[in-house]
Amino acid sequence: MQLRTKQHNQQITERAKSANYEKAMDICHSRLTFVIICLTLSFLALISRLFYLTGFSSIEDIKITSSRKPSKEFLLKRASITDRNGELLATNITTASLYANPRYLINPDEAARKLSEALPSLKYQDLITKFKLNKNFAWVKRHLTPKEQQIIHDLGIPGLYFTKDERRVYPQTHLFAHSVGFTDVDGNGLSGIEKTFNYDLAESTQLPLELSLDLRIQNIVREELLRAIDLNQAIGASGLVMNVNNGEVISMVSLPDFNPNRTEGTNDRQRFNQISLGSYEMGSVFKVLTTASAFDLGRVKVNDAFNVSVPYKVANFKINDYKGKGGELSIPEILMYSSNIGTAQIASYIGVKDQQEYMQRFGVLDKLSIEIPEVSSPRYPPKKKWNEVSMVTISYGHGIAVTPLHLARAIAASVNGGVLVQPTLLKHHAPRDEYPRVIGEETSLLMRKMLRLVVTGGSGRRAEVPGYFLGGKSGTAEKICGRGYCKNSNLSLFVAAYPIHKPEYLVLVMVDEAKRNTYNNGMLSGGAVSAPVAGEIVKRISPILGVHPILDKSEEINDILSLDFSPRHQKISAR
Structure with missing residues (x-):
């Protein structure tokens, strides 16, 4: 009896242990299943989040960049600028730009x-400042080169994005640089033609703007x-080349200049357009205007003579x-030999x-009007x-300061x-009757004859180019230093028009x-320094302009x- 009771108790104990084991196993299975489910869900969430971060922007980001339209509908927004023959002077190209969403930077x-x-042009401290802002958008670098874009791509940094952009190139x-000008990074005109026609150029449907x-x-x-x-150590x-009959500016150069593709680091002197913005005393070239005025008023005649042997007192x-x-000089000789005394008397x-x-x-x-x-x-x-x-000082170009463009316009007249x-930088052909007399x-015919004499026998001899019949006038002016003049700081000037019997073009240097x-023989006058330059320019540009030498x-x-x-003067010399 006792044996049966003992066996029965053992059976009950074993059954209890078995039940507890099964219950423990069920609990373990449940917990393990829960852990697996949690890990799976977490892993899926992480994968989903990473995919989202690397592939998409938030709705807010899309709004921020929607103005750039990084899609197939992206259009170049600014019209090109060309020269008179259709050669590109300014245009837009598509680029990639890099921006960040600081909130997504891990x-x-x-x-x-x-x-x-990776990109030395980017400064660490500047980037940190941008990245630690609580914003959804920050430009990192605009207008990446393809090589730079690939370098950034290979870094694989979450939170950085590329967007299609456009860049103005020259x-x-x-x-x-001075006539066309340049734009800022967003394509807004900052100088030159780019600034004047900023609104018109911004219309993407516009045809290229054609310049003169x-x-x-x-x-x-x-x-x-x-x-x-280089030769004169200046x-x-x-320099300026202009059509004297319709005012079209064919060339406008100011040195030193700059590269409009890279304006950072340029200084004020490089950006300064001497032709239209520089205001200078032009010296003896103003004698042309004085002489023309006197003849037009009928106050003097060609053979009138003036004593230039003693200073003129005023x-x-x-x-x-x-x-x-x-001795004495006739009026043509006063212009030929550039006499201040004679001009003052005129x-x-x-x-x-x-x-x-x-x-x-x-x-x-x-103030002169032109499209810059x-x-x-x-x-x-x-x-x-x-x-x-x-009156006397202005007659020979002192006491009045004008731009070279002012002077070119007056000499053209x-x-x-x-x-x-x-004067215009746009290609056009306006009728002659629109211009004031x-x-x-x-x-005007008399002035053409006298300006020819200046080149053949006066201060402009070094500008002569056989067959092109130049007429011109030199000018030299000391630059203003403080309240006085700098004795060794001169502006050397020469203005030529040709062919002078039927003028078409004006060249100003x-x-x-x-x-x-030794090159200029120690002389700083316009006739010694600038006249030869004008002659070389005429010689080289004339075949292109269709002006051929007349020899026969x-x-x-x-x-x-x-x-x-x-x-x-010759009579006096012979006495």
Whole structure:
């Protein structure tokens, strides 16, 4: 009996253990299943999150970048700019730009470090500042090169994104920096044509904007100016080629210049357009305007002669000549030999009031209008202080400061039949009757004949190019330093028009602070420094412009340009 009881108790104990084991196993299975489910869900969530971060932006990010439309619908937003022959001067290209969503950067410090190491132009501290902002968007770098884009892609940093972008590029680099100008990183015009026509260019449906400039002529002018700077050890130079009959600017160069594709690091002097923004005393070239005014008013005649052997006195001042001829000079000789004394006496026949009137007619008293914003106003005495002294100094280009573009326009009016054209950087052909008359046609013809004499026998001899019949005038002015003039800092200037019997083009050359050396024979005058440059430019650009040398009819043209006057200087020399 006891044995059966004992066996029965053992059976009960074993059954209890078995039940407990099964219960424990059930609990383990349940817990294991729960853990597996949790791990699976966590893993799926992590995979899903990583896929989202690397493949998509949030709705807010899409809103931020929607203006750039990083899709197949992306369009170039800014019209191109071309020269008169369709050569590209400015256009847009598609690029990739890099931005970050700082909220999605797992490790901002590491991201900044990797980026700054991969692209040295990116600074670590700048990136950290951007990445630690509580924002959804921050530009990292605009307009990546394909190589840079691949480098960033290979880094595989979550939270960095590429977007399609557009970049303004200038295929001719330095060549049209001042006239075409440049834009900011977002394509907004900051200078030149780009700024003036910013709204029009921003319309993507617009055809290319065609300018009057000629790539080939611009390149020649720039090459010759660079050569002049080197030969004369100058600090700068500028040049202009303009159609005297319709005002089209064919070339506008100002040196030093800059590369509009990389404007960072450029200085004010490089960005300064000397042709339209620089205001200078132009020296003896103004004698052309004085002489034309006197003839047009009928106050003087060709054979009138003036004594230039003694200084001309006005108030407490004495006007002298540089290497004067002495004795008497006729009016053509006064222009040929660039006599200050003779010009001052011609001005006395004009008078203050009429001088003001003709300077106004020639357009040198008003701010000039052209399709770039970098234009300065002329500087001259107010009318109440424009006295006899002012009249005399202004007659030979001192006491009045204008831009080279002002001067080119006035000289064009002197030779083109007497009308004042409007300089323009746009290609057009305006009728001649739209222009206001400055001087009579007979006066203009007389000026053409005298300007030819300047080149054949006067201060412009070094500009002569056989067969092209240049007429021109040199000018030299000391630069202003503080309240006075710098004796060794000159502007050397020469303006030529050709062919002078039937003018088509004007060439202006200005060399800034040439140094005395063996090349210029120690002379800093416009005739010595700038006249040869103008001649070389004429020689090289004329075949391109369709102006060919006239050799077989040279006698006929010389007859047209002959001037019947009595040279007083030669008579005095013979005595």
